Amino acid sequence: MTFEQLQLIPPILKALAKENYTQPTPIQEQAIPPVLAGRDLFGCAQTGTGKTAAFLLPIIQRLSAQQGRPNGKRVIRSLILTPTRELAIQISDNFKAYGSFSNLRSAVIVGGVSQKPQEEALQRGIDVLIATPGRLIDLINQGFADLRHVQIFVLDEADRMLDMGFIHDMRRVIAKLPVKRQTLFFSATMPPEITSLVDSLLTNPIKIEVTPVSSTAERIKQTVYFVDKPNKLALLIDLLQDKSIVSALVFTRTKHGADRVVRGLVKAKITAQAIHGDKSQNARQAALANFKSGATRLLVATDIAARGIDIDELSHVINYNLPNISETYVHRIGRTGRAGLSGVAISFCEQEEIPYLKDIEKLIKQKIPVVQDHPYPMAVPAAVAAPVQPAAKENSAARDGSAKKSGRRRWRRGSSHPNKQ
Incomplete structure (x- = not known):
């Protein structure tokens, strides 16, 4: 299968070609069509399977197809919540690469650095927000981050979120989101807590499991x-x-x-x-x-x-x-x-x-x-x-x-x- 067969728009195909990506991975093949169709999705996939592109590509396509707001002010239409600063920055780099020929604007919200540039990015207006829970809650409480217009919510590395004790922060963030939204949920493992979260957050989701965690690469x-x-x-x-x-x-x-x-x-x-x-x-x-x-x-x-x-x-x-x-x-x-x-x-x-x-x-x-x-x-x-x-x-x-x-x-x-x- 090729990316063209996944019905991706020309600007995304052009960006993928620039990155020398020609064939989708198994999780991309299985995830992109239902996400493009607006379905909730639960993906169980470990590091290295290509899951970041599996949610970024359809997000870029779905948001690009919408008209801008009449007053021109961009609002956060997609939130990607992730456990660590490194992962947030990596996702941001991937978004910039895949969305290089789109008109979408993104920002990264993480702790450990000055929040001033993050405040300014939010005030200018963005389409996609990539964030870690702690700093995002700080900026929500200070009135800088407004999640009322989020249409697509991605919870990435959910099992690591639980390991790091972020469950309460996650729930605080989710409480600020619209009830009517598309939710994409990714985890490398399936402990009971993850199953419970999936049941509570997703509506009739498509479930995909790629490369079970017990497997190790033969090479x-x-x-x-x-x-x-x-x-x-x-x-x-x-x-x-x-x-x-x-x-x-x-x-x-x-x-x-x-x-x-x-x-x-x-x-x-x-x-x-x-x-x-x-x-x-x-x-x-x-x-x-x-x-x-x-x-x-x-x-x-x-x-x-x-x-x-x-x-x-x-x-x-x-x-x-x-x-x-x-x-x-x-x-x-x-x-x-x-x-x-x-x-x-x-x-x-x-x-x-x-x-x-x-x-x-x-x-x-x-x-x-x-x-x-x-x-x-x-x-x-x-x-x-x-x-x-x-x-x-x-x-x-x-x-x-x-x-x-x-x-x-x-x-x-x-x-x-x-x-x-």
Whole structure:
């Protein structure tokens, strides 16, 4: 199928051609026609499936077809609500690209930067608003943002919204929207809370599920290293002597952990920068720009800060800490091996993270090969770490994937809750 067959208007086709996009992805094929028809839609799709274009293209087309207001003042006709600043900026960049031959005007509303330019953009008038919940509520309360004319509402990365504790902010924003509207709802996972939200917000929606969260790209090579916590940094530095690791996104559990890893890497003369919630928006954007340009070899990030980072030619993802939510592992490694390229996902596993590994292996329905031959082996080898078959260094063993739910519960009860990233 081509974009022409999706009945998109010439200005959008011209913009897509300029971006060298010729064929829609599966979620775009399935989502664009019903959204163009005005239907509510629920899309379950993980990072990298093309869901941003799946809602932006029909939004641009539907709004372009309408006449402007008689007094010439633009009003917000579409609101796209997203959990992080990086993702909001990425969506905005995509909107500018896809809508480059339209007459639509957009603005981004995020925290961490001065709100003055955002106030001015709203006062000038815009058609499409892309926002994170906190700053949007501030500007609504101050009288700068008026959502009474919104026709199309997009809730993106809904599961991450819940993880970050935005449920009440989301409901405050939704209460300001017209009851009669089109709602497009996207989530990478389907916990019960998401099902409840879908039922409460959408009317007779079209439901699309693309690339289930349990699947991992076959072209991504996965390995795990059993290593004691104090030796993780030394192991990372040792692995980075391999020049084939051109660029790597390194995931830590906490923002303080990210800073510690960066300090250790810089001391070892390896270029690295951190990106997390304590960094200013300008610092985060600068770190991302340096990483994309190749000036920085490693970007060390927490899961929340990394949401929305989209890098086509990322060679490696390294899990310095295994995530305690199994689905997060799939999202992490899915950031490599994109656009038809191969990728490598390396994970470090300390004793306390073994239950997380078991849960991950159960979710992805495969055992992750264990690298036994490395300079920092675990002092007390895990009982489940016996090799399943002789193999080369990179594929020496795997673990039994029987899952325990205790590991998944810890984030709810322990001190390292994802919201604190």
